[in-house]
Amino acid sequence: MQKVKIFFFANLRDYIGSKSVEIEIPIGITVSGLIDLLVLKFPNLEKVRDSMMVAVNREYAANEQVIPQGGEIAFFPPVSGGCF
Amino acid sequence: MDHPTIISLTDADFHLDSILPQITLPTTGASVLFTGIVREQTINENARETVYLQYEAYQPMAETKMRQIADEIRQKWPTIEGIAIIQRTGRVFPGTPSTLIACTASHRNTGIFEAARYGIDRLKEIVPVWKKETGPRGEEWVEGQYIPKPGE
Numbered sequence: 001m002q003k004v005k006i007f008f009f010a011n012l013r014d015y016i017g018s019k020s021v022e023i024e025i026p027i028g029i030t031v032s033g034l035i036d037l038l039v040l041k042f043p044n045l046e047k048v049r050d051s052m053m054v055a056v057n058r059e060y061a062a063n064e065q066v067i068p069q070g071g072e073i074a075f076f077p078p079v080s081g082g083c084f
Numbered sequence: 085m086d087h088p089t090i091i092s093l094t095d096a097d098f099h100l101d102s103i104l105p106q107i108t109l110p111t112t113g114a115s116v117l118f119t120g121i122v123r124e125q126t127i128n129e130n131a132r133e134t135v136y137l138q139y140e141a142y143q144p145m146a147e148t149k150m151r152q153i154a155d156e157i158r159q160k161w162p163t164i165e166g167i168a169i170i171q172r173t174g175r176v177f178p179g180t181p182s183t184l185i186a187c188t189a190s191h192r193n194t195g196i197f198e199a200a201r202y203g204i205d206r207l208k209e210i211v212p213v214w215k216k217e218t219g220p221r222g223e224e225w226v227e228g229q230y231i232p233k234p235g236e
Contacts, residue, residue: 007142009140009142009212009214010140010214010216010225011214011225011227014225051227053212053231053232055142055145055212058142058144058145058148059145059234059235060210060232060233060234060235060236061234062234062235065234074142074145074212076142076212076214077214077225077227077228078227078228078229078230078231079208079209079210079211079212079213079214079228079230080208080213080214080215080225080226080227080228081139081141081146081171081183081207081208081211081212081213081214081215082120082171082182082183082204082207082208082213083120083121083122083123083182083183
């Protein structure tokens with residue numbers, strides 16, 4: 001197992017009730033494995049699981065990507081910067 | 085001469101007058117400057133009034149992606165001289181610029197119009213910034229539509 005810090009932004013932060021959490025995850029877990037684990041831990045995320053973006057080390061990650069040890073992980077909704 | 089690139093994610097108002105001189109070179113003869121402004125009244129679909137927008141950013145990744153957009157612009161339009169990309173964070177009230185993309189070049193027919201257009205379109209696709217809209221009836225997160233590809 002490894003301890004990782006996961007950041008949440010926008011409405012996901014509201015669902016989690018916190019900007020970040022530290023959790024134990026198995027070494028070698030993939031992005032989609034981590035999503036499953038988080039939805040289990042935070043059932044609120046179920047309704048947004050298909051639209052969540054995952055960034056690993058500040059890059060958009062693929063579902064099959066393995067979470068690197070000590071990696072910076074962030075979950076957020078599709079971006080909406082700029083103007084309307 | 086070095087081609088200046090200004091990337092700024094800021095919680096303070098920015099002033100248009102101060103930006104252009106920073107991306108103007110002795111060889112510059114044209115600039116295109118686009119700003120997104122917080123709109124008070126939306127009159128087409130989903131008509132409503134906006135009291136303010138609250139912008140939130142994943143700062144380190146947002147700055148990385150803004151820099152990536154500047155690189156993409158330079159690859160597509162090598163004649164571009166200066167580039168400024170600015171995004172507000174925090175609370176922004178109607179009538180205030182919340183985003184800016186500015187490009188300079190020697191002449192107007194060098195692709196600068198397209199380059200600035202590309203910059204704002206791309207910012208809305210890949211820069212991790214979100215806005216929450218507050219109106220008379222409460223507040224709501226605005227969600228984007230674009231799903232970036234891995235590594236994009």
